[in-house]
Amino acid sequence: DAMRVLTPLGRQQAEITAERLAEIARATRGRVRIHSSTMTRARQTAEIIRERLGPDVVVMPPDPNLAEGWPAVAIPSRSMAQAEERFRDSARIEAAFRSLFYRGRWAPDGPVDLKAAPRDEVH
Secondary structure (H helix, E strand, O other), X not given: OOOOOOOHHHHHHHHHHHHHHHHHHHOOOOEEEEOOOOOHHHHHHHHHHHXXXXXXXXXXXXXXXXXXXXXXXXXXOOOHHHHHHHHHHHHHHHHHHHHXXXXXXXXXXXXXXXXXXXXXXXX
16 A cells, blocks of 8 residues: 555645635634545645644644545445445445434424534534
8 A cells, every 4th residue: 555655636636625724624613533444645735734734733644544435335246245345345334424424214294314524523
């Protein structure tokens, strides 16, 4: 993975994303934390964003659960080994998502249950 670094286009995209996130962050009064996977490109992107957002941004330790993977098994699967790998990836990706986001309960005709980050924290 160390050899798979951001390309010039990837850096440009990260800088554009960082600018947009900086606009959003200026509109908030909360702390900002950056989460990334352990992958080199993800850590490089997080650093570009942190540089643009400023020194008050907290960069969380890289989380291997946020790494790329297969979120679902294709039906029919080409092989059982491939299906097992995708089931593992799917569970890992779901656990990473749940560690950062909350899915509210949905009722067709009722209110939507939403959970926001505490006022002093923006993820």
